[in-house]
Amino acid sequence: MKTILSCLLALLFAANIFAADVTSDFSAANKLYAEGKFAEANAAYENMLQTGAPSPALLFNHGNAAFKSGHIGKAIAAYRRAELLSPRDAELRANLAFVRNQVQGTTLRESRWQSWGNALTLNEGTLVTAIFFWLTIGLLVARQLRPALVPKLKTATKIFAALTVVAGAALAVQAMNHFDSSGAVVTTTETSARSGPFDEAQSAFTVRDGAELTVLDRHDDWVQVANGAGKIGWLNKKQLEILPGA
Secondary structure (H helix, E strand, O other), X not given: OHHHHHHHHHHHHHHHHHHHHHHXXXXXXXXXXXXXXXXXXXXXXXXXXXXOOOOHHHHHHHHHHHHHOOOHXXXXXXXXXXXXXXXXXXXXXXXXXXXXXXXXXXXXXXXXXXHHHOOOOHHHHXXXXXXXXXXXXXXXXXXXXXXXXXXXXXXXXXXXXXXXXXXXXXXXXXXXXXXXXOEEEEOOOEXXXXXXXXXXXXXXXXXXXXXXXXXXXXXXXXXXXXXXXOOEEEEEHHHEEEOOOO
16 A cells, blocks of 8 residues: 555656646746747747647747747647647637738638637537537427427427537537548748659649648658649658648
8 A cells, every 4th residue: 555655656746847847848938939039949849849748828839939930831730739729719810810821822721611610629519519419308308208398398499409400510520620631731941742752753733831731641751732722742741740630
């Protein structure tokens, strides 16, 4: 028993030390940013993301530092990752829209339906759909148990049934975007997407820093992508950042 307690205390102590280190590193990176040392701050945030779990604040600050240091693609990728965790953050969405407007050339644009469907996280969308579903079931059960309540509950049942369908449709869009619609962001200044997965292949189209693409396939170190105009080509994975869920 004493051994187990000692192990638990040791784990708790280690966790507290790790949390303190993360807080210290985050504060140090924020200080670099405040001093105008954007490249150093960007590197510090990247190091934190490689060694620990991301948070909306860390990804947001990383996006700001990446943009200030001239890395549009890395900024967009950071903002989009933050958006998955905090989809209704107005400042985050404003910064993402601003940086997207700096992208040159063809890039994918988010539709209004996608924007509306992504207003909640996947877990939040699932919870809302479940609440409407069980409220509808509860009303149907109440109507069966108390027939006298049918006239009073008829309208409410229809409303919650409709809300369940709408929420379910939005959840389906969210799930499709998260699991099926793979995305990537170009992180190099300018490069050519190739007609095949090798350097000697013919150029298919040109992409620039920050261009958002759809991922279609992968082969070794190469990723097949489609741009906003529907053109298809291959990029080396070092030339882009593949987003979570892709």
